[in-house]
Amino acid sequence: xxxxxxxxxxREMLLMKHRLKRQILSMSVSxxxxxxxxxxxxxxxxxxxxxxxxxxxxPGLIAMASMTQAFSIAAEINSARFYIHAIxxxxxxxVSPLSFVLGETLAGLTRAFMAMAVVxxxxxxxxxxxxxxxxxxxxxFLNAFAFSSLAVALAMVLKTHADQALLSNFIITPxxxxxxxxxPLDALPxxxxxxxxxxxxxxxxxxxxxxxxxxxxSPAPFLILAVCAALFFLLAxxxxxxxxx
Amino acid sequence: MIRLKALTxxxxxVTALDRLDLEVRPGELFAFxxxxxxxxxxxxxxxxxxxxLDSGEAFIGGVDITREPLRAKRLCGMVAxxxxxxxELTVAENLEIHGRLFxxxxxxxxxxxxxxxxxxxxEDRSGALAKTLSGGLRRRLMIARALVHRPRLLFLDEPxxxxxxxxxxxxWSLIKSINKEGVTVFLTTHYIEEAEFLADRVAxxxxxxxxxxxxxxxxxxxxxxxxxxxxxxxxxxTRFFAKRSDAADYILTLEGSGSVRRVNxxxxxxxxxxxxxx
Numbered sequence: 001x002x003x004x005x006x007x008x009x010x011r012e013m014l015l016m017k018h019r020l021k022r023q024i025l026s027m028s029v030s031x032x033x034x035x036x037x038x039x040x041x042x043x044x045x046x047x048x049x050x051x052x053x054x055x056x057x058x059p060g061l062i063a064m065a066s067m068t069q070a071f072s073i074a075a076e077i078n079s080a081r082f083y084i085h086a087i088x089x090x091x092x093x094x095v096s097p098l099s100f101v102l103g104e105t106l107a108g109l110t111r112a113f114m115a116m117a118v119v120x121x122x123x124x125x126x127x128x129x130x131x132x133x134x135x136x137x138x139x140x141f142l143n144a145f146a147f148s149s150l151a152v153a154l155a156m157v158l159k160t161h162a163d164q165a166l167l168s169n170f171i172i173t174p175x176x177x178x179x180x181x182x183x184p185l186d187a188l189p190x191x192x193x194x195x196x197x198x199x200x201x202x203x204x205x206x207x208x209x210x211x212x213x214x215x216x217x218s219p220a221p222f223l224i225l226a227v228c229a230a231l232f233f234l235l236a237x238x239x240x241x242x243x244x245x
Numbered sequence: 246m247i248r249l250k251a252l253t254x255x256x257x258x259v260t261a262l263d264r265l266d267l268e269v270r271p272g273e274l275f276a277f278x279x280x281x282x283x284x285x286x287x288x289x290x291x292x293x294x295x296x297x298l299d300s301g302e303a304f305i306g307g308v309d310i311t312r313e314p315l316r317a318k319r320l321c322g323m324v325a326x327x328x329x330x331x332x333e334l335t336v337a338e339n340l341e342i343h344g345r346l347f348x349x350x351x352x353x354x355x356x357x358x359x360x361x362x363x364x365x366x367x368e369d370r371s372g373a374l375a376k377t378l379s380g381g382l383r384r385r386l387m388i389a390r391a392l393v394h395r396p397r398l399l400f401l402d403e404p405x406x407x408x409x410x411x412x413x414x415x416x417w418s419l420i421k422s423i424n425k426e427g428v429t430v431f432l433t434t435h436y437i438e439e440a441e442f443l444a445d446r447v448a449x450x451x452x453x454x455x456x457x458x459x460x461x462x463x464x465x466x467x468x469x470x471x472x473x474x475x476x477x478x479x480x481x482x483t484r485f486f487a488k489r490s491d492a493a494d495y496i497l498t499l500e501g502s503g504s505v506r507r508v509n510x511x512x513x514x515x516x517x518x519x520x521x522x523x
Binding site: 003004006007008010011014015018019084085086088089090091092093094095096244245 | 334
């Protein structure tokens with residue numbers, strides 16, 4: 001099980017290595033723009049509780065980066081399915097669905113942690129110093145694991161390459177804007193908070209922000225993220241099994 | 246090496262394979278012939294675990310592909326009809342990933358990759374990105390990749406489609422030498438001359454069914470050795486003769502024009518199905 005898993009992971013890493021500069025640049029663009037526009041410019045006039053808006057924003061962007069980059073593995077799988085047909089190479093090889101999903105999920109996690117490091121460095125450049133403790137890493141890991149798994153699950157059920165845009169429009173964009181990245185969810189009416197509690201990113205933002213601010217960790221967000229990660233992982237295995245036509 | 250019993254596959258209302266029975270012997274170079282949509286690629290995809298079978302049984306090297314799919318896959322190499330290389334990876338990286346997928350150790354992977362790159366005469370291209378290779382080189386690399394884990398059975402799905410005649414012949418010679426080294430080759434093609442040149446045995450597929458199988462010469466001999474194509478008011482017609490002299494005599498009786506040629510597999514397929522392969 002381990003050798004094929006590492007082969008799937010290595011393939012993704014080699015692809016990333018060949019475009020590393022572009023990849024890092026691309027990981028920096030959105031956080032840089034958000035920090036400049038919402039944090040540096042607009043955020044000067046805004047504070048959240050006792051903290052400046054930029055300080056509030058950076059942990060949210062870390063959570064968001066862990067989601068978007070982990071989920072971006074869907075685009076790679078999509079390309080492997082519809083353009084380069086590399087998925088058939090995996091299907092014809094002695095690779096179990098578990099090995100395939102784990103390999104792709106690990107690749108998503110690697111991308112997510114790279115992107116979070118980029119955001120943290122950009123935050124430092126903008127003068128934001130946060131506490132990067134183990135609970136932040138655990139929350140980011142669970143969030144990235146959940147979204148990598150979801151990416152594999154959804155990428156395997158898409159019918160065409162063009163459907164990839166639907167995933168962004170219906171999952172990632174709403175999650176990014178409503179998952180506690182840009183504003184505190186506590187400020188919303190209770191009914192809205194209840195709805196947004198269904199978004200895994202809400203819990204990741206909460207847990208990551210708490211650790212970044214040096215506040216004690218509450219178990220609930222971790223538990224919810226772990227349940228989401230487990231469910232999405234099982235879903236990914238099921239869709240990979242069904243992907244044979 | 247391969248045994249299929251009543252293999253059936255449908256896509257909605259379309260029956261791609263209709264209770265296909267087939268046997269391929271170890272060491273054979275076997276060609277699966279038929280027009281597009283006959284079920285050739287579906288058979289290969291099922292045997293490689295890419296497509297699910299609806300019913301029937303399939304064994305590779307005595308291993309049931311539905312019960313022990315991973316074990317069956319270790320015995321096979323596959324060269325797909327379309328380019329399935331990772332274009333953004335180098336030649337060596339494509340082989341490295343393949344070796345790892347099949348659980349090969351580091352030393353074994355390296356040695357086998359080097360050996361097979363030499364085999365397809367690409368040892369000087371190992372650092373090149375796959376996307377920079379020509380169509381012929383890509384096909385040779387796909388063949389090398391399929392051989393890296395030393396399979397006993399090699400599937401070649403339309404291996405020369407889209408390649409120019411000179412490169413096609415080079416690929417043919419490669420396929421022959423792979424087979425001579427003891428690898429069973431299962432080839433699908435709709436190029437008649439490819440099957441005639443390469444195969445020990447051919448099977449004709451039409452609309453998901455096996456219509457004939459045997460050594461190419463035996464299949465053709467059923468019609469005769471010589472064919473006369475004549476062109477008249479009713480269009481083109483072909484008649485077959487055992488002796489060339491009979492064919493020549495027949496031409497003299499024609500009102501329109503006609504020509505004599507050797508019988509080929511296309512004639513055999515056409516006479517069995519009323520359709521052309523290519």
